[in-house]
Amino acid sequence: MTTSSFDRNRCTRISPSAVLDDRLDGKDLEWARDHLRRCEACRERVEDFREMLLRVGRLPSAAVGPAAMDEAFALSIPDRLRAEAGSRSYDTVAAAPLPTAPPPTELPAALRPEVTSIPDLLSELEREIFRDEPVQDHPTRLSPMPEPLYPSMLVPEEIESVRPAEPAQPMPFFEPPPAEPEPVEARAEPEVAPPVQADAVPETLREVPIDSHREAERNEWTAPPESDPWPGRPEQDDEEPVLAFNQDTEVAAPIAPSKPDTAMRIAVGLGAAACVLLAAVLYEGGWLTKIVTGKPTAAKIAPTASVRPSATIRASVSPSQSLSPTAAPAAPVLFTLGNGVTGGTVFRIRPGTAVAGYTRLVFDIRGGGLPTMVITKPDDLHIGVTFQNTTAAGVPVSGIHSYQVAGVEPAVQQGADGFITIDLNRPARVTAFTLAASGSYAWRLVVDVHTS
Amino acid sequence: MDQVHVEAPAFSARAASVEREFYSDFPLVLNYVARLMDDIDGAAAITCAAFRQIADGLRHRPASEGMRRADVLRAATELSRQSLRPRRWYRRRHSIQVNLEGFPQAEARRALRRDTVQRALSALPFEARAMILLRDFVKLSYDELAEVVDVAPRKLVHALDRSRAEFGEIYDYIKF
Numbered sequence: 176m177t178t179s180s181f182d183r184n185r186c187t188r189i190s191p192s193a194v195l196d197d198r199l200d201g202k203d204l205e206w207a208r209d210h211l212r213r214c215e216a217c218r219e220r221v222e223d224f225r226e227m228l229l230r231v232g233r234l235p236s237a238a239v240g241p242a243a244m245d246e247a248f249a250l251s252i253p254d255r256l257r258a259e260a261g262s263r264s265y266d267t268v269a270a271a272p273l274p275t276a277p278p279p280t281e282l283p284a285a286l287r288p289e290v291t292s293i294p295d296l297l298s299e300l301e302r303e304i305f306r307d308e309p310v311q312d313h314p315t316r317l318s319p320m321p322e323p324l325y326p327s328m329l330v331p332e333e334i335e336s337v338r339p340a341e342p343a344q345p346m347p348f349f350e351p352p353p354a355e356p357e358p359v360e361a362r363a364e365p366e367v368a369p370p371v372q373a374d375a376v377p378e379t380l381r382e383v384p385i386d387s388h389r390e391a392e393r394n395e396w397t398a399p400p401e402s403d404p405w406p407g408r409p410e411q412d413d414e415e416p417v418l419a420f421n422q423d424t425e426v427a428a429p430i431a432p433s434k435p436d437t438a439m440r441i442a443v444g445l446g447a448a449a450c451v452l453l454a455a456v457l458y459e460g461g462w463l464t465k466i467v468t469g470k471p472t473a474a475k476i477a478p479t480a481s482v483r484p485s486a487t488i489r490a491s492v493s494p495s496q497s498l499s500p501t502a503a504p505a506a507p508v509l510f511t512l513g514n515g516v517t518g519g520t521v522f523r524i525r526p527g528t529a530v531a532g533y534t535r536l537v538f539d540i541r542g543g544g545l546p547t548m549v550i551t552k553p554d555d556l557h558i559g560v561t562f563q564n565t566t567a568a569g570v571p572v573s574g575i576h577s578y579q580v581a582g583v584e585p586a587v588q589q590g591a592d593g594f595i596t597i598d599l600n601r602p603a604r605v606t607a608f609t610l611a612a613s614g615s616y617a618w619r620l621v622v623d624v625h626t627s
Numbered sequence: 628m629d630q631v632h633v634e635a636p637a638f639s640a641r642a643a644s645v646e647r648e649f650y651s652d653f654p655l656v657l658n659y660v661a662r663l664m665d666d667i668d669g670a671a672a673i674t675c676a677a678f679r680q681i682a683d684g685l686r687h688r689p690a691s692e693g694m695r696r697a698d699v700l701r702a703a704t705e706l707s708r709q710s711l712r713p714r715r716w717y718r719r720r721h722s723i724q725v726n727l728e729g730f731p732q733a734e735a736r737r738a739l740r741r742d743t744v745q746r747a748l749s750a751l752p753f754e755a756r757a758m759i760l761l762r763d764f765v766k767l768s769y770d771e772l773a774e775v776v777d778v779a780p781r782k783l784v785h786a787l788d789r790s791r792a793e794f795g796e797i798y799d800y801i802k803f
Contacts, residue, residue, distance in 0.1 A: 191788060247725075
């Protein structure tokens with residue numbers, strides 16, 4: 176075969192994305208067209224991709240109102256640029272700058288009161304949020320970006336000179352962390368003992384004041400490496416940066432020692448032990464409850480044996496059951512669905528959705544329509560589905576389990592009727608509806624098992 | 628002519644360009660981030676942060692350059708990735724919320740939650756989701772897409788093939 180290579184009986188020589196996104200040209204395009212004419216698998220695949228592409232392209236967009244846009248603009252664009260841009264009303268008409276207009280830096284601030292009055296809300300918000308958090312939790316700038324796009328922004332003087340009246344509130348979200356040791360050393364310098372004293376004290380005695388103040392350590396680390404008495408220092412650097420992102424010296428001065436770390440570990444250990452104990456207690460309790468009330472192995476058999484076609488009809492007529500101690504009670508009927516079509520076959524059961532609150536089971540039925548389907552609930556942990564005059568034996572049921580559903584038992588053929596039992600993990604609320612055959616889909620019964 | 632000349636206030640060409648680009652791109656980027664994070668409430672903060680990051684970086688670039696949409700999308704993607712990255716509980720970051728007036732509408736929030744396509748998208752890995760959204764929802768060109776997701780253009784076709792195939796499988800599984 177010269178045109179196709181097959182992977183699991185499916186030709187994969189055509190890249191649907193290349194076809195759909197017009198990435199082919201010349202001989203490749205001709206070859207692809209020719210191949211698509213002949214290969215049905217590739218044609219189907221391209222059509223599937225086109226369908227998905229259109230679905231994503233047609234996703235609706237949430238509308239953003241003008242007020243929200245203005246607010247976002249004020250939050251997102253630095254004051255310097257906003258001040259230069261002025262108000263939006265004239266910008267949308269794209270007026271050209273006139274030669275008579277003064278340069279932006281000469282424009283007095285009073286002409287744009289709306290700009291100066293807008294507080295930097297995002298900065299304040301983030302400052303509040305990250306007030307007690309270290310810098311490393313902040314989103315950092317993009318590392319793989321080209322250098323001209325995100326150089327280190329360590330020149331705040333330029334901004335301050337443009338808008339001197341505005342209080343400087345660097346935004347932690349966007350500002351890269353400042354170089355660590357520089358501000359600390361600058362701050363620590365006045366507090367460190369003068370060099371005359373350091374010379375007077377012997378080398379061994381210089382280690383003594385280190386544990387009294389962290390800043391002094393920092394200063395000594397800048398000394399020649401042979402005099403460094405703290406071999407474990409780099410771990411501390413990894414743990415927390417010296418200064419906060421806004422270089423606030425009051426915040427940066429007290430650096431947490433390693434003591435809370437131990438406390439944290441102890442707390443985590445105790446919490447984990449408590450969780451294990453709690454889980455064990457809960458598990459044991461549930462198991463005990465299940466044994467006392469449910470007896471799952473016995474209950475699994477009971478509905479299969481008790482439900483008969485006639486029993487389901489009687490149950491739909493008079494749903495209120497009278498419990499008698501001698502005979503097995505008929506299962507209460509939850510739903511009776513379908514159009515009474517006979518001769519169909521249940522050929523597939525599939526979990527239809529991934530939503531956490533419920534499990535959806537879809538029964539695909541081949542045939543001329545929907546048979547009469549009776550959904551019963553013999554007890555809290557079982558649901559019975561009877562497909563009247565329909566073959567259900569042999570439908571694959573393996574691998575269906577979820578938070579609500581423990582499994583689906585193999586279908587039982589009782590005369591003309593097929594019966595399927597759904598085992599539940601826990602008591603659940605059941606809803607059901609049917610779907611007609613459409614396109615490539617067969618007739619379907621949909622059973623939703625909700626967490627009650 | 629009867630036209631009256633109205634004198635425009637002073638502004639720099641870059642500032643005007645930035646403003647124009649912001650107002651044209653912000654809704655698109657916001658919706659992209661909402662779909663990418665599957666969280667319309669947290670999308671505003673990420674989008675504002677992305678625009679802020681790019682606008683801050685403009686001062687180091689030539690005056691003729693404005694905010695490029697690909698740069699903003701790249702920053703938004705990276706911030707979304709960081710925001711979604713799992714963290715140990717004692718280092719968990721508070722979710723950042725920026726409340727924009729009238730956004731999101733309750734209907735939009737509900738629609739995002741109910742959408743089967745969105746549910747399938749949210750089940751995809753982050754890179755695949757970003758790639759599909761950028762190409763099919765934002766409708767970026769291959770060059771822009773390569774720049775945003777940092778994948779060589781010649782590898783994009785195969786990456787998109789894989790992402791779309793996975794998306795299709797998930798969608799087929801959860802749909803009716």
